[in-house]
Amino acid sequence: MFFEVLQMILQPNVLFAILIAEFFGVFIGAMPGLTATMATALLVPFTYFMDPLTGISMIIAMAAVAIFAGDIPAVLLKIPGTPASAAQTLDAYVLGRTKPVSTLYTDLTCSVIGGIVGSLILIFTSPVLAEFAVNFSSVEYFWLTLWGLSMAVVISAEKPIKGVLGVIIGFLIATIGIEPVYGYVRFTFGRVELLGGISFIPAMIGLFAVPELLRQISRPYERYEVQLLKSKKPYEMALTALSKFKTTITRSALIGTLIGALPGAGADIAAWTSYGVTKRLSKKPEELGKGSLEGVVAATSANNAAISGAWIPLLVFGIPGDSITAIALGALMAHGLRPGPMLFQRHGTLITAIFAVFILANLLMLLVGYISIKLSSNMLRIPRNILVPLIALFCVIGSYAVNNSLFDVWSMFVLGILGYFMERLGIPIPSVVLAIILGPMVEFNFITTLMKSDLNPLIFVSRPISIALAVLALFTWILPFIRTRKNYRR
Amino acid sequence: MKDIIVGIISLSLGVFIIMLCRDLPIFIAKGYPGPSFFPLILSSISLICGLVLVVRSYRGMKMSGGNANLRQNIKLLGNLVKDIPVRNAIKFIVLMAVYILLIPHIGFLLTSMLFMFIVQVAYGVSMSRALTISFAAILSIYLLFIVVLKVVVPEPILGTLVFR
Amino acid sequence: MVFSSGISKSMSILIIVLLIVVVAGGLYYYTSVSAPPQYPSKPITFIVSWSAGGGTDRTARMLAALLENMSGWKVVVENKVGGGGTIGHLAMATAPPDGYTVGIITFELSTFEWMGLANVSYKNFKPVILYNKDPAAVIVRADAPWKDIIELTNYIKENPGKLKASGTAKGGVWDIGRIGWLKNAGVNPGALPWVPSTGAAPCLQELVAGGIDICTCSLPEAGPLIEAGKVKGLAVMADERNPAFPDVPTLKEKGINWSFGTWRGVAVPKDTPDSIVKILHDNIRKVINSSQWKEFMDKNGFGMAYLPSDEFAKFLEKDYRDVGELLKAAGYI
Structure with a gap:
């Protein structure tokens, strides 16, 4: 079995x-x-015409690397490439101002480790973990998302009150559009384009990138010191x-x-949660x-680990763990690999090979990541007055490409100016x-939970996991205020 | 100073949300939280935050001889408009707005090229260099996004009008 | 560097701008003069109202790929996402009726007007072909006490409000399936309250986790969980059993006269010439008869169906009326 699998994944066409x-x-x-x-969606039609292992491998490898690569523009330009890189953008950028290349190498190393740990857990504990994961109902999700929202205050612990204000603004942006529980139309000012709400990706691009562009362009003649790129160690x-x-x-x-x-949660929430927890526990x-x-x-x-983790409920129960695996489900089905417990019995060798690809793809990421860091860090050699309009162009095309809508480009721009202020x-x-990510989830899970219990609030603490999460959430919410009170007294 | 502005924004945000929620029910049927239930929670938190900020910074200002401080700040605000970095930023905002505005009329590729060219020249790149760079950039975007990745870009209204 | 004074600099910018605009304008004019002789003489755009990677998008992309293969057409798939599907459907309805913008319409088109979301319905379209139908099914936990759909229906009748169902948003396709099932079984739809969900997958998870009691989604969506022994299907709202799930009876077999489900089809704006509709229909018909298409639909668990243009039109009208009646029956409108 072992050699058979090795033979399968080391075929030149699979590696290629x-x-x-x-x-x-x-x-x-x-x-x-x-x-x-989006990349997975673009890739899937091609995989229909390949053999199953090659097709699935491409999706796994692409997704893993894309999540790492999202950090590249975060470090170099303060623009997260994918939502999963939003949590660390501020830190990565500040580090990148003095040591861009070293920061990216560190990023790459941690991404690979995260990916491999996630893959190992996927390989060895799938059935158990999947059983645990599908037992999350809206009660648990409510507490989990509320806890996640408290991270928004935690990460701004110096001035929690401004963090709270940030949450309110984000939450409010997310309430625009058709409200998901009853179908009421909220805060659209009669515009059809707003019915579906403000799209998240354009909002994120705007909030992170535009303020940075404005700051860069305000001093257009400065440029990075090139010797930074040639760090000694x-x-x-x-x-x-x-x-x-x-x-x-x-x-x-x-x-x-x-x-x-x-x-109910993907790589973006994983990164935020882990970041928040670390902030709590850090020295x-x-x-x-x-x-x-x-x-x-x-x-x-965390975000690379989450990419592997998302396959756990997909393979065991056919319930995708995030939006990437939701599309991968289609690719699996197209090859006659119906997820479920029988998958492991029916296609044992193939599944083992796919598991091996998880590890292999993460290892190969070291090489690909190294090359891409070498190439992309040259971006910093470009003077600002050329780099800034170029990035503005990418912001526009990126916002447009999400839904093919110019309205999204305007949301990006307007939110960007808002972000600047x-x-x-x-x-x-x-x-x-x-808050834009989690706000709607808190609301939706809160109301639907009450619907399930016929308005009995005790449902929120009716199950062991929900009680644990509730304690965690409330504790995190109250803590920063206790801290400021202490500071105030001092 | 910053805190008092944030406080005022926070207060007006709270009021604004209440105004937006006028036509939406807070509770539905037997008392299920309705579409304006959460927005109103946000609004009340926003009002509380605003009050705290305003009161706190008002006290702080009083202690440090407030009024002179305030006048100084307003003067600073006036100087800000004449500040070169700020003017650079505003110039960029305007250029970008015009750019997005023109996209549907003369098409994505052409507008983008114009935008790249004008911004570069406006911020001190030499004309010939700017022209080469914008042309190269648009060409590579065209090849990468439109030919290879098949991303759909906005077509010019002008173009489709003539087509019909 | 080239120009020394500021004035000549701005002048030359202006000249370059003008030049580019004039050249571009000329190009557009030129292309417009040579009128297209025969349909299709340029790429066709398929508009999909749902995001890339979803079921509708996947079928549309397969359709496009096979049309390129079999008919030699160039077909681009464009996702116009947002507004719960309204934005895409509005874009299809208001596109120029020249056959170059073709819509992939879905069940939701029958609901927009009733739910007051957008003024677009089957009346704005000329249907081309229906290629997919997925009937709704009644899914419960595997350890649920009800032996069959009749026992479940009676239980709901005797204990109104005790059980909760879910599967999609309020007024969504699986919700209307629930309303029709209960109404035709003589039970007040209010006896089985609907908990909105963002799709079939989260709802099935909710079912397994014990948050709700019944899920009314399609059988293939629940396939892996049925196989895992976590849930079971009690009935399918179709005229015939699903060959992949031969043990699940239809509602009609059990004496409840109701079949319902989601569907996907191709349509063009109302004023498109019939000759173009015919060309489109004939070519797509060829595609959906091909073995590649059948294999794709089978493996993905999409139900195959076919209705020609005129019958599709009648089907749309009936679907629209049914949906309206049921939404009224449920007290939604």
Whole structure:
């Protein structure tokens, strides 16, 4: 069996397909607006005409690399390439101002470790973990998302009140459109385009990228010092991170896999959660958000772990763990691989080979990532007055490409200007973005849970997991205020 | 100073949400939370935050001889408009708005090329260099996105009008 | 560098801008003069109202790929997502009726007007072909106490409000399936309250987790969980049993006269010439008769169906009326 599997995955055409998919993934992930989900959708029709192993391998490899590559523009330009990189953008960028290449190597290392840990958990504990994950009902999701929302305040712990304001603004942006429970139309000012709400990707591009573009263009003649790119010991930072933050990396990879395995949450929420937890447990929490290596390490190992974790409920129960695996489900079905417990019996060798590809793809990512870092860091050599309009162009095409709608481009632009002022006033942008993701989930799960229980509020604490999550959420909500009170008294 | 602005924004945001929620029910049927239930929670938190911020910074200003401070800040605000970095930023905002506005009329590729060219020249790149760079950039975007990735870009209204 | 004074600099920008605009304008004029002789003489765009990777998108892309293969046409798939499908359907309805913008219409078209979301319905379209139908089914947990659909229906009748059902948004396709099932069984639809969900997958998970009691989605969607022994299908709202799930009886077999499900089809704007509709229909017909298409639909668990243009038109009208009646019966409108 072992050699058979090895033979299968080391075929030249499989290896070649994985490499192609990885380079494609780098490009997609690094381009703001083109997400791993979209890339998977573009890739799937091609996989119909390949043999199953090659096709599925391409999806796995592409998604893994795209999530890493999302960090490249985050480090270099302060623009997260995919939503999964939003959590660490601030820290990664500050680190990248002085050591861009080292930061990216560290990112790559942690991504690979996260991916491999996630894959190992997928390979060895799928049945158990899937059983756990599908037992999450809307009650658990309500507490989980509420807890996640508290991260928005945690990550801005210096001025929690401004973090709260960021949450309100983000939540409000997310309430625009047809409300998902009853179908009421909210806050659209009569515009048809707003019925579906403000699209998330354009909003994220706008909030992160436009303020940065404006700051860069305000001093158009400055440019990076090129010698930064020729750092003497580019791998040192990665090694430091590995030895110093062993526990952070392990914990983050575990959190990432777990969150990824939950059908209602993907790599983006995984990164936020792990980042928030790390901020809580860190010895130097005040550094997170200001260029902390620990913060980068935590988020970037979690999001890659989540990518593997998302396959757990998909393979065992046919319930996709995130939007990428939702599309991958189609590709699996197209090859006659119907997910379910029988999958492992019917296609044992093939599934083992696919598992092996998870590990292989993550290892190959070291090589592909290395090449892409070498190439992309040259971007910093471009003077600002050329780089800025070019990025503005990518922001426009990226926002447009999501839904083919010019309206999305306008949302990107308007939210971008809003983001510029919010940044000036000290309202944390990450809190806004996190609330856009989680706000609607909190609302939806809260109301539908009450519908299930006929308005009996006790349902919120009726199950063991929900009680645990509730305690966790409430504790995190109250803590920052206790802290400020203490500071105030002092 | 910043805090008091944030406080005022926060207060007006709270009021604004209440106004938006006028026509939407708070509760539905037997008391299920309705479409304006959560927005109104947000609004009340926003009002509380705003109050806290305003009161706190008002106290702070009083302690540090408020009025002079305020006048100084307003003066600073006036100077900001004459500040070169700020003017650079505003110029970029305007250029970008015009760019997005023109896309549907003269098509994505052409407008993008114009935008790249004008921004570069406006911020000090030499004319010939700007022209080469914008042409190369648009060409590669065309090849990468439209030919290879088949991303659909906005077609010019002008074009489709003539087509019909 | 080239120009020294500021004035000549801005002048030359202006000249370059003008030049580009003039050249572009000329190009467009030129292309417009040579009128297209025979349909299709340029790429056709398929508009899909749902996001890339979803069921509708997957079928549309397969259709496009096979049309390129078999008819030599160039077909581009464009996702116009948003507004619960309204934006895409509006875009299809208002496209120029020249056969170059073709819509992939879905069940939701029958609901927009009733739900007050957008003024677009089957009346804005000329149907070309229906290629897919997925009947709704009644799914419960595997350890549920009801032996068959009749026991379940009676239980709901005797204990109104006790059980909860889910599957999609309020007024969505599986919700209307529930209303029709109960109404035709003589039970007040209000006896089985609907909990909105964002799709069949989260709803099935909710069912397994014990949050709800019944899920009314399609059988293939529940396939893996049925296989895993977590859930079971009690009935399918179709005229015949699904060959992949031979044990699940139809509602009609059990004496409840109701069949319902979601569908997907191809349509063009109302004023498109019949000759173009015929060309489109004949070519797509060829595609859906091919073995590649059948294999694709089978493996993905999409139900195959076929209705020609005129019958599709009648079907749309009936679907629209049914949906309206049921939404009224449920007290939604």
